[in-house]
Amino acid sequence: MATLPKKESRAPTTCLGLDTNYGDGLERERSRKPDHKRPEHYGVGDPTTTFSSDSSHLSSRGRISKWFWDSAEEGYRTYHMDEYDEDKNPNGIINLGTSENKLCFDLLSSRLSQSDMLQVKPSLLQYPDWRGHLFLRKEVARFLSFYCRSPAPLKPENVVVLNGCASLFSALATVLCEVGEAFLIPAPYYGAITQHVYLYGNVRLVYVYLDSEVTGLDTRPFQLTVEKLEVALQGANAEGVKVKGLILINPQNPLGDIYSPGELRQYLEFAKRHELHVVVDEVYMLSVFEESLGYRSVLSLERLPDPQRTHVMWATSKDFGMSGLRFGTLYTENRDVATAVASLCRYHGLSGLVQHQVAQLLQDRDWINQVYLPENHARLKAAHTYVSGELRALGIPFLSRGAGFFIWVDLRKYLPKATFEEERLLWRRFLDNKVLLSFGKAFECKEPGWFRLVFSDKAHRLRLGMQRIRKVLTGTLRVAEDPPSSRTQEPRGQHI
Template sequence: MGKNKIKPAFRTLQVEYAIRDIVEASEEAKKRGKDLIYLNIGDPVKYGFKTPKSIIEAVCKALQKNYNSYSESSGIPEAIKAIEANALKKGIKPVDIYITQGASEAIEFAISALVNSEENILLPCPCYPLYQAIVSKFRIEARYYLLDENKNWEPDIESIEPLIDKKTRAIVIINPNNPTGAIYSKETLERIVEIAKKYNLVILSDEIYDQYILEDNLKYVSIASLSDEVPVITFNGLSKNYFAPGFRIGWGIISGPKDLLEDYIEAIHKLARTRLCAPHPLQYAIPVALNNENHYIKEVIQMLRRRRDILVEGLNQIPFISCVKPLGAFYAFPRLEIPHIDDLEFTKKLILEEGVVVVHGSGFGQKPGTKHFRIIFLPEEKILEEALERIERFIKKLIS
């Protein structure tokens, strides 16, 4: 009797993750003996940045004290208190906080506790691929509003309202933005708040890069600080600001009208209870991180500003590429103007022929008729300069 092949669940069929989906081309390039320059994954620790010693020591102490049991499902009180105090400094008034296995889990809880499969959610275009993966898994309809490349990748407010109907439940913003490095103005954020209020939407605000502000004169604004009348969940964590992506510690801060949010909060906590807790000893890093000034990131910002400038200036000197200068995070989203090749084919060929590993723009979504790729500027300056030389050589070869 023949054995039938095991079929995966339908919910997984549309799940893609562009950042890791280019691994196949990278492996092939490695087999060909290419010296690879990895400019695809936003993990600062992979590029020599260190997790602060005080954070590591806090976790070691917790382990030595045998804090290895399950914790409260929403997080340990010391960490929640530190998150609340930090939120208040930013003008956010929490009505609830939950700690998760990375900000990714906080985002998934927020979406899956709110949106049914026959409903829709507004996502930015381009967008960090995690969101597409979550909505695909839960068979939620994604509707995309545009980020305007001609206005430093700020949301195109006019593209938002036409997407909204009675089944729209939430709008996602990623600020500072991945993949573009944009930071949204207060005026833009206020207009999003107005739309959310008008249509009774929840704002889901991903602020995981909120300490990566690359311009001295730029004031960062958290959208939850602009209104107490609109439900907002603000996502953050230790991964980027505190150089601890492997800790998998993140959180969601719920703010807005408490009486309207009670059932939603309980739904999120139900989901948190089903997975018991975030890693218990690692939660002790949160108070140490948030209750003290983050001196290390100030040093990092100086380095990243130089690296960004080298990358952006270099890209803008290469024929058929233009790049808007990122104001935050450590990503750029250059535009390709090369005819007869799409961004995925461009990316794969760049990896195979020159060993420069970037991510195709279509993996994040992009305005129809445009082509992009995402590139990071975490590596040392000489590595970025080498990458720029290779990209220029590849493009000249491509168009000759």
């Protein structure tokens, strides 16, 4: 779902119409914005600039919602109209763009079909506590205490459950920020967050641009440093954009990278200094398939610098490969935030029957520890080994340290010019050759030519997908033009 293509042509800012009072933060913002070119270390997102529409029965924000839907057409929905099927549609599109884990449906189907899963009792059919049924919140607290290795048991009263992390971003943006305010987010990042905080909340993102080139304090490509956070925050302040928080994705999407406990603590201290909320998205926390990485959840830290402003999200979508189950959860010690989010949960509720299923699943530690996780990690690792081997054989640099479902692939040498238009043309060529990838612009990567390749799929689809990628790339030899050194430099030590 992160392959949202953006219209290349920028509509005039008046496209929302003169009579609109949508939020008004954005309008005021625009007039306040200085004319000079943006510095390249950060950027203030404005989802409305690429938008135009003439749906006369809709409000301005209705037109924006519709635009987000329509603009996803080319990628995700082209795929859905021509989905690959080994038997029925062998020439259909292979989807290596959507971040789903398709390796464990056999394990999940078998577990979810067991008789304990279907329990229908009156309390599950009646209005729930909007924070989630207590039996589920207790189970979530126990689950997170164990898998996040929290120093003390986590508490059910700090848990709010809802129908996925998209909803949680929407709710948190709304209860933490005023209209027009912003979150800092290191870019590249999972692009759908733009919509999640904007469509209902009218909250924007300030991108903290990361570089592939390793310089200064960086220890690896696309390294996040406190210095970069400071520069982006000051830049946003100077532009009159009020920043209310910082979003961290750990394990990171699309980099497949993780933050060390030391790094994490630095970012949290930075946030505390500036009284910023920190939203830590840990939806891939159990999808770290290289144990040597030593992944640590923020909830495992001995003492959080600012617990009242630290809010953690997790879901079953990625770690249990069930994006269609629609279960997500917030953990926060801030009761006001939990209550305000719970109040919005009237709009993000999940069925009592599903709440029962999730509780059953999370409490089955034997199955999780002895069946699901070992098998899932082994399958992820095998798929990753295959795809990274293929990339290596093609001489393609990439980043991927052993977490998540994707490899961040450097295809800059295949762009005739280093522009996002060329990036898009290459993406289009992949799609024409029946393989869907996600281009870097969808993640607000500032360097054209990076792609996210999802490897968590069955071997036969991966094989065919990689054949098609190879076909496109071998037919796309870089046109002359001496590449700048940073462009061909392979990220250090990232081939694993």
